[in-house]
Amino acid sequence: MPDTAPQRILVVDDEPVMGSSLAKVLASWGHEAVLAATAAEAREAFRPGAFAAALLDLRLPDGDGLAVLRALREEEPDLPVIMMSAYGTVEAAVEAVKAGAIDFVTKPLQMAHLRHVLERALETAAVRREVQELRRFADQRSSFGDLIGASPAMRQVYRLIEKVAAVDAPVLIRGESGTGKELVARAIHVASGRRQGRFVAVNCAAVPEGLIESEIFGHEKGAFTGAAARKIGLMEQAGGGTFLLDEISEASLAFQAKLLRVLQERAVVRVGGRELVPVDARILAATHRDLEEEVRAGRFREDLYYRIHAVPIQIPPLRERVEDIPLLAEHFLAEAAGREKKKPPELAPETIAALLRYAWPGNVRELQHVLERARVLDMDGRIGPEDLPDPVRASAGAAMRATASGPLPPLRNARETFEKEYLTALLRAHKGNVTEAARKAGLGRASLHEKLRRHGIDPDRFRE
Known part of the structure; x- marks a missing residue:
């Protein structure tokens, strides 16, 4: 998690035993709980900026938890709120998410699951705060990471980096040779919640066709002559971090088909292996070519193009x-x-x-x-x-x-x-x-x- 300091969590639950139990569990996780048993107490205790997140029961003795949720979010729109309920219906979960809850957990609470949900919420909120801070200074800055430039065109690039860094959506970085496509990819990585993981880049044009699958996906021992030991591929090595496929337009159609499957399944099969190995890496792609023209010419798969093209970033030439x-x-x-x-x-x-x-x-x-x-x-x-x-x-x-x-x-x-x-x-x-x-x-x-x-x-x- 980006924020390692203890966080104050507002816990709103009318059951004293549940409130006390949650306070103890949160303390064991390094956080401080502030308890409220009613909607009125929750509104009294809440101040914008005072809490990192809120755990809110759906049913309260003096009101509807959803009304409290809307009130908290009205005062602090970015506050992560996790709804809790013993009446865990799909309709209730959908209603809570529509009202602004970040997640919905059912009672009896599974503490391991709650911890995962809470930490993810705190991490998302921390990244959002960092992005807002970056945006506040974006118009005055003359650099972003290793990128240098104060022109309107580069400030637009910085703003796009800030936006895409907060989410794991696929990004296609486009620009002529020498414009700094890998620097943009690194900036996205450093500004994201994956910054503690590795940034791994491979230039598809620089790896021979016969080796690219082994290089990126890895291989098992004995997969081919000279494969004396298992090799972990570059994409797997980027687990928890970011993986850049530079000059993706240079990859062969055969490799593109295998890459598409990996992106769809979020898992690789090493050369010579049968087991699907999950890969938790954010995938970025970069190219200096006109991919639309490559698709029309039959040199690039259309389905792969749409898979990697969710958010394009165009780097201006000098x-x-x-x-x-x-x-x-x-x-x-x-x-x-x-x-x-x-x-x-x-x-x-x-x-x-x-x-x-x-x-x-x-x-x-x-x-x-x-x-x-x-x-x-x-x-x-x-x-x-x-x-x-x-x-x-x-x-x-x-x-x-x-x-x-x-x-x-x-x-x-x-x-x-x-x-x-x-x-x-x-x-x-x-x-x-x-x-x-x-x-x-x-x-x-x-x-x-x-x-x-x-x-x-x-x-x-x-x-x-």
Whole structure:
């Protein structure tokens, strides 16, 4: 459970013996019980935020337990409430769940089952609180786990991660090569209730067809030549955690059929074995291909596509979030300098302008490699355009690229676009210091302020 500290549980039951028994059992589980014997006492004892969960009897001497449930949930919508009743009918359970109960248990209580239900409820509530906390800061953040970026496109990705982390629904992570699909998968894992388990990833394109089944599902001793001992597969190793099928579109149709069965049954059969081995791992998938086109072409099973595609997350290519490039560049340079215990080199404004103009077909991975090369070539602690590879350096002199779908924009528009990018890079390089930025650009402060106003650029965004 995420919350290891003792939790206060509101117990509402009109039977003194049952209330006392539950208090003792909860104490043995490390929790504190607050007892109420009537609906009135329950309403009197309850305060929003005071309890981690409530155990509520369906029938009370002075009212209906469902009415109490609705009252508690009205004051605290996320409170986990477990209904109890000696009259355990299907109709009563359905009514309780409709009213907002997280579960329904029948008397006489099976304490092992109650503990499982309560711990699951507390864990779900803890994850929900963490997600709400993350959401509260999502619009201000410039990173999420190992993901870096403050652009609207990346903030949308962060919000999706927060939402899917709280549930075990299948997620398909889509994006071009180098955009960070595995980082998104890791972020989902770390933000989820499975964070204490392992995160295991396999690249379907990197495992030979003859080995992929053994690698993922495992094999029994003697299953094939060289199988000298039983091998636990990667999916089984991820039990209690998260398993990522990276580049799932590269798997063969034969393997896709076996994978579909595993996802349906939540169990694997090791190569050479007959026994179904349960697998408790959250399954994520990732691809750089257009899976809909792969389905139409007959290269990907339609039933598997719908099985893994419950929630899609699309990672934008770097060219569609150029405002994140300076932030990413600073991060990569600082990270490399930290490993070598050196001061990170400064990026010249002209260099940042070149980085902003380049199309980045290799996305974030290519940016990281370009900066690593530039850092090695740098001799004076300042990375200039001359330290960049030819294709990137050439982009600095281009006012605007033609696109495949249309003509060049008017010259005025091209100038405006480049000027805004240049001023953004300039302020970032000088950490929002307008005086230094104006001096570097050869402008007066008043002139620079006028340009910033016209482009809607706030220097405060870049100040540390």
